Amino acid sequence: MKKNKLFIYIAASGLLFAGGCNKFLDHQPDDRTELNNAVKVAELLANSYPHGNYIPFAEAMSDNAGDKGSTTRVLPNSSPWNYIDQIDADSEDTPPFYWNSCYKAIAAANYALEAIEKAGNTPEYAASKGEALVARAYVHFMLVTLFAKSYDPATASTDPGIPYVTLPQRTVEGDYNRGTVASVYENIEKDLLEGLPLIRNEKYKVPKYHFTTQAAHAFATRFYLFKRDYQKVIEHANVVFPGNTIVDNLRPWNTIYNSLGYYELQALYTNSTETANLLLQEAASYWGREYAGYNYGLSSSVRLIFDGNKNPSGKELAMGSKIYGGTELVYNIPKFRMHSVKKTISSNFGNGYNMVPLITSEEVLFNRAEANAMLGKNVEAIADIDHYLSKRIVDYSASDKFSEEKATDFFSSLSVKDALVGTVLNFKRQEFMHEGLRWLDIVRLKIPIEHISANGKEKIVLKGDDPRRVIQIPQEAVAAGLTANPR
Numbered sequence: 001m002k003k004n005k006l007f008i009y010i011a012a013s014g015l016l017f018a019g020g021c022n023k024f025l026d027h028q029p030d031d032r033t034e035l036n037n038a039v040k041v042a043e044l045l046a047n048s049y050p051h052g053n054y055i056p057f058a059e060a061m062s063d064n065a066g067d068k069g070s071t072t073r074v075l076p077n078s079s080p081w082n083y084i085d086q087i088d089a090d091s092e093d094t095p096p097f098y099w100n101s102c103y104k105a106i107a108a109a110n111y112a113l114e115a116i117e118k119a120g121n122t123p124e125y126a127a128s129k130g131e132a133l134v135a136r137a138y139v140h141f142m143l144v145t146l147f148a149k150s151y152d153p154a155t156a157s158t159d160p161g162i163p164y165v166t167l168p169q170r171t172v173e174g175d176y177n178r179g180t181v182a183s184v185y186e187n188i189e190k191d192l193l194e195g196l197p198l199i200r201n202e203k204y205k206v207p208k209y210h211f212t213t214q215a216a217h218a219f220a221t222r223f224y225l226f227k228r229d230y231q232k233v234i235e236h237a238n239v240v241f242p243g244n245t246i247v248d249n250l251r252p253w254n255t256i257y258n259s260l261g262y263y264e265l266q267a268l269y270t271n272s273t274e275t276a277n278l279l280l281q282e283a284a285s286y287w288g289r290e291y292a293g294y295n296y297g298l299s300s301s302v303r304l305i306f307d308g309n310k311n312p313s314g315k316e317l318a319m320g321s322k323i324y325g326g327t328e329l330v331y332n333i334p335k336f337r338m339h340s341v342k343k344t345i346s347s348n349f350g351n352g353y354n355m356v357p358l359i360t361s362e363e364v365l366f367n368r369a370e371a372n373a374m375l376g377k378n379v380e381a382i383a384d385i386d387h388y389l390s391k392r393i394v395d396y397s398a399s400d401k402f403s404e405e406k407a408t409d410f411f412s413s414l415s416v417k418d419a420l421v422g423t424v425l426n427f428k429r430q431e432f433m434h435e436g437l438r439w440l441d442i443v444r445l446k447i448p449i450e451h452i453s454a455n456g457k458e459k460i461v462l463k464g465d466d467p468r469r470v471i472q473i474p475q476e477a478v479a480a481g482l483t484a485n486p487r
Contacts, residue, residue: 035115038124042203044115045128045210047108048135052101053285053356054146056093057086057471058436059297062449064429066299068328069454073295081296081451083460085472085487092284092352096474099147101284102139103165109136110168130198134211137191138219138358140164141226144184146471147485150443151226156182160483162473164188178483185227192220208272208280214240215279218359221367226444233371237364240278249361250391251276253318258394262324266334270355279359286352288338291434298323298331298433299454305430312410312423315400317392317430335434362388363437366428373420378404381420388427443469 035041059065060080067081076093079086089096109132116125116132140162149159161184163176201212211219220236241249251257251274257265268274291297304310306320325331340350369384386402393400402423404416411419425445429438442449446464453459462468467486478484 035111038119038128041112041115041125041128044108044112045131045135048105048112048132048139049209049281049358050098050101050105050139050142051281051283052098053093053283053287053354054095054098054142055356055434055436056080056285056287056291057095057098058146058439059291059434060294062436062438062442063447064298064302064433064438065296065451066302067452067454068295068297068299070295070329072293074290077290077294077296083462083468087475089474089476092286095146095471096476097284099143099474099477102143105139106136106165107169109133109139110166114168126198127200127203130195130200131211133191133195134199134216134219136166137188137195137223138211140184140191141188141219141223144181144188145226145440145443147473148178148181148184149470150446151181151185151228153228156180156185160485163482176482188223189227192216192223196220206272208277209282211279215359218278218361218364221364221371222359225367225371230371230374233367234375237368237371240364241361244387246361246365247387247390249275250365250388251362253322253392254394254396255391258318258321262334265322266337269335270357276361277357278361278364279357281356281358283354283356284351285354285356286338288336288354289352290338291336292325292330292332296451298328298333300328300331303328303331311426311430312406312419313389313393313400313402314406315389315393317389317427318394319392319430319433321394333433357435362431366424366431370421370424373417373424376417378416378420381424382407385420385423385427392427 035044056076057080060077061083065081075086075088076091078084080095086094086096088094089100091097112128112132113136116129119125121129143162148161149155152159157180159181161179161181164179164184164187165176166187196213196216199211199213199216201207201214204210204212217236217239221233221240224230224232224236240246257268260268270277270280272280303323306316306323308314308316311317319333322333323331324334336354339353339355341353342350365384365388369381369388372378372381372384382402382404389400389402390396404420407419407423408414408416411422414422425441428441432438441447446469448464449460449462451460451462470485472485472487473482
């Protein structure tokens with residue numbers, strides 16, 4: 001495939017600790033960027049996770065966002081809902097900003113790996129090497145998922161991917177090519193499998209902000225679900241939570257959460273003390289302050305999915321009772337809060353930051369349940385679904401135990417396998433309201449979408465093969481020669 005010049009915003013080493021300086025090459029890096037010992041390399045890896053937030057645009061593109069009819073329209077929310085390509089790379093909560101934050105994270109991982117190689121790959125660097133490889137795999141996975149077609153064995157070898165960068169760059173302009181979705185997946189799997197055994201949880205001061213072995217195996221369940229290797233999804237999920245231990249690591253919505261007030265739940269949901277959070281990351285984002293008031297979001301029509309008759313259990317799940325706001329203009333489940341950080345002591349205003357739950361216990365459970373269903377392991381799939389409901393149905397009892405009959409009664413026109421998969425997706429959609437993961441299932445399974453205006457006069461239909469499902473790569477990359485996604 002032809003190579004192109006790509007202005008990819010990969011940072012020179014000084015950027016990694018420069019506090020967001022835009023002139024990458026005009027200053028000397030501080031002494032940590034010399035990376036001449038294992039401690040400095042480990043510190044650098046805090047930057048190998050994206051400091052951008054995909055949730056705002058992923059959520060708006062999905063069917064979890066309805067039109068509330070407000071006269072206020074904000075581009076980071078309205079553009080993705082209308083499937084209009086966003087071009088401003090400097091604005092938080094947009095695809096170009098997330099793209100750039102991902103490649104900055106990849107740059108950090110690559111500088112760390114280079115330093116480890118120069119140090120001779122000695123044992124004291126092994127854990128950092130593992131984290132760098134798995135982080136690099138995760139970030140590339142998110143890029144290929146959002147900015148390329150979803151993995152399809154029949155077309156992956158020809159579908160354009162995204163640049164898989166494995167070497168540090170000391171200039172911001174370099175030779176890159178998009179490769180294919182298949183080649184990107186091969187590189188992701190290589191990094192993941194090489195890095196995972198090297199990770200050592202005891203090396204982390206706050207493990208939830210790093211790829212622990214648990215978080216790495218959890219990421220593997222997502223990767224292999226996209227790759228359609230269902231047996232490996234199950235194997236990795238069973239490493240994360242052997243036996244039935246996953247039950248004790250789900251959010252206790254029908255007990256503790258149900259008793260919390262708005263701000264108590266908001267404080268706990270993305271906290272590192274919450275066992276369900278397997279990987280957290282701080283991101284430059286205004287999502288926590290804005291998402292309740294965005295026009296395209298949890299509207300009255302979308303809220304209906306929380307009704308008990310809208311899911312196969314026949315019962316309203318606990319999070320449905322935690323939708324706050326007296327009107328649809330501010331309906332929200334209090335999962336996020338924005339932190340304002342001033343650049344200087346004398347600043348009057350601060351930049352917005354959110355803690356983002358990148359991987360959770362609930363996702364691991366859903367991934368395993370879907371994989372079990374796809375392999376015809378109905379008993380195991382039903383057991384997983386029942387584990388989930390035992391933490392979601394208020395006053396859960398024996399009569400609430402899930403069954404094959406409940407799935408097929410609700411999805412009466414589907415086979416048992418498809419009814420069980422449909423059940424998983426139904427609960428998963430509710431569970432991850434405001435979190436953007438619904439969009440990942442939509443692109444993975446080619447689920448059709450309809451966005452209907454509040455007055456019912458306009459409709460945007462997104463079929464399974466609509467090219468707008470693939471987010472456009474930034475205009476700087478296109479202008480520099482990288483092939484744009486079709487429109």
